[in-house]
Amino acid sequence: MNTSARRQVKAIVEQIIKEQIQSRSLQRQKPLVVANWKMNMSLEKALHFLNSVQSDPQDSTVVICPPYPLLYPVNIAMKKLQTGVQLGAQNVHWEDHGAHTGEVSVGMLQEVGCNFVLIGHSERRMAGESEEAIQHKVKQVLQSGMYPIVCVGENSEEFKQGLTSQIVKQQIEAALKNLPNISNIIIAYEPVWAIGTGQSATPYQAEGVHQTIRQSIHDLHGSIAHRIPILYGGSVHAENARSLAAYENIDGVLVGGASLEVKSFQSIIRSFNKELGSA
Numbered sequence: 632m633n634t635s636a637r638r639q640v641k642a643i644v645e646q647i648i649k650e651q652i653q654s655r656s657l658q659r660q661k662p663l664v665v666a667n668w669k670m671n672m673s674l675e676k677a678l679h680f681l682n683s684v685q686s687d688p689q690d691s692t693v694v695i696c697p698p699y700p701l702l703y704p705v706n707i708a709m710k711k712l713q714t715g716v717q718l719g720a721q722n723v724h725w726e727d728h729g730a731h732t733g734e735v736s737v738g739m740l741q742e743v744g745c746n747f748v749l750i751g752h753s754e755r756r757m758a759g760e761s762e763e764a765i766q767h768k769v770k771q772v773l774q775s776g777m778y779p780i781v782c783v784g785e786n787s788e789e790f791k792q793g794l795t796s797q798i799v800k801q802q803i804e805a806a807l808k809n810l811p812n813i814s815n816i817i818i819a820y821e822p823v824w825a826i827g828t829g830q831s832a833t834p835y836q837a838e839g840v841h842q843t844i845r846q847s848i849h850d851l852h853g854s855i856a857h858r859i860p861i862l863y864g865g866s867v868h869a870e871n872a873r874s875l876a877a878y879e880n881i882d883g884v885l886v887g888g889a890s891l892e893v894k895s896f897q898s899i900i901r902s903f904n905k906e907l908g909s910a
């Protein structure tokens with residue numbers, strides 16, 4: 632293909648993506664872009680980051696999940712700077728209080744301004760977090776009115792064996808069964824083999840798994856499934872965010888490594904905004 636033909640194909644693809652995003656944003660809720668800083672960042676770097684990041688709450692909901700010790704100062708800085716960004720935690724305990732050394736309760740997270748909390752991230756599942764613990768946490772967080780972001784996803788071996796659908800269905804059922812009201816639930820599909828590897832699932836692959844997840848939620852809780860945001864996570868970066876945003880069932884992203892630098896995170900936020908002129 633010569634250069635002019637390649638340019639034409641690129642322009643057509645860009646146009647299709649733009650139209651898909653525009654029609655999707657009319658039909659669905661605002662996209663959600665979540666930063667999971669994991670065990671990274673210092674207070675100084677975090678404050679510098681907040682000084683530079685911009686988010687328009689009309690376009691998307693942006694959430695930052697710092698490590699526990701940074702929650703309070705980050706909350707103060709967010710209020711002062713009016714960044715339009717919201718605060719989330721990376722984990723929580725299911726009890727209100729008690730003899731649980733090293734743990735933090737839902738009430739404590741709310742006191743420092745958290746509205747969101749990650750639950751069942753694969754890095755915690757690998758460290759021994761059980762399905763039962765995840766279910767207790769989801770229940771406790773929902774009762775508080777906060778938004779639990781429940782992480783599911785298959786590992787590399789399961790992916791190779793074609794078990795992705797089976798694994799995510801099992802994880803969704805374990806986390807969401809017997810819950811009276813799931814309207815605040817957010818799901819994040821994170822294939823373990825894509826986390827921190829630079830090898831993201833293709834948007835097409837992710838869309839297929841998101842459809843499976845939506846169907847599983849529907850089987851458990853009925854039509855509310857259509858309103859539950861399903862995020863993709865695993866090597867999301869500035870270059871692939873826009874194609875992910877184009878898919879109907881990809882309602883946002885959960886970003887690890889690329890959320891540590893303002894430039895890349897800002898570019899991901901722009902990719903999920905309705906207006907694509909600045910993307």
Ligand SMILES: O=C[C@H](O)COP(=O)(O)O
Pocket residue numbers: 667752821825826827828829864865866867885886887888889
């Ligand atoms: O929570 C975020 C995910 O684990 C993705 O991490 P990553 O973007 O560094 O692959």
